[in-house]
Amino acid sequence: MPLAPLEALEALDAPPVAVEVVLLRHDPAEGFTYRQLATTLRRGMRPDQAARSLALLGEGDDTHVVHSTSWRTTRQGGITLTYLVHPDPAPGRPGIPLPEPHVIAYASRPGHPTPQGLEMGHVVAHAVRHLAFLEGSDPAIAAHLATHPELVRSLRSLPATTAGEIPYA
Numbered sequence: 001m002p003l004a005p006l007e008a009l010e011a012l013d014a015p016p017v018a019v020e021v022v023l024l025r026h027d028p029a030e031g032f033t034y035r036q037l038a039t040t041l042r043r044g045m046r047p048d049q050a051a052r053s054l055a056l057l058g059e060g061d062d063t064h065v066v067h068s069t070s071w072r073t074t075r076q077g078g079i080t081l082t083y084l085v086h087p088d089p090a091p092g093r094p095g096i097p098l099p100e101p102h103v104i105a106y107a108s109r110p111g112h113p114t115p116q117g118l119e120m121g122h123v124v125a126h127a128v129r130h131l132a133f134l135e136g137s138d139p140a141i142a143a144h145l146a147t148h149p150e151l152v153r154s155l156r157s158l159p160a161t162t163a164g165e166i167p168y169a
Contacts, residue, residue, distance in 0.1 A: 017041040018080040019050040022069075022127050023088035025095055028150040033095035034124050035088060038080070051083035056090070064089065065144050067134065069127040073114065084127040087148070096120075101128040102158055132158045 020038040027033070037054045041047060048066065057064055065086045072080050088095070098121060105115035105122035115122070132155035134141040145152050 016076075016078045017047070018074070018078060019047050019054065020080050020082045020123075021051050021054045022082060022084050022124050023055060023090070023095075024084055024086045024124075024128070024131070025088045025091055026148070026151040026154060028154075030097070031154070032098040032101050032124075032128060034098060035090075035093060035095050036120060036124075041081075047081050047083075051081075051085070055085045057085070065131070065134075065141055067130070067141070069130040070123060072118065072123070082123055082127060084131055086131065086144075086151075098124050098128065101125045101154075104129065128155070129158060131155060 017040070018038050019041050020036060023035040023037065025033045039050055039054055041050050047068070051066055051068075052059065052061070055064065055066070057066065065084065067084050068081060069084045070082045072082070074080060100121070101124075103122070103125055105118050105126075107113050107115050131141070131145075135145050135152060135155050136142070145155070
């Protein structure tokens, strides 16, 4: 069966798409903290635009990492796209500690990929691990992170394996 044209899919009454931004901070003594912002994606807006807008970043701002790190479904059948932004453009606002950035969520059944009990801390830990991967594989992101040596040290202290390579007890 041929794929439906994108225009036909866009005309359907689809569940909403949300864009979520994790604004990441790092302090050598305190570790990782974050803020979370979210909005519904408006018709005609690209997810990248929505993430930058939530973080109050102008289109020409290249002083922040803005990177899509994951997606998940909502209980209502919608989709949430998660972006990581570093550094947090408003570091004076209250943040949420991420005490265990090495803890990831995983599904216990191979045919059901959504982990049970998924919490925001798991999503943020995944984003931090994704950033650690990018630090070693994406030259533009590595150059940005090089100006934050304590963050790089913390990222490199995380297990250097992808989620699929981690042995589970």
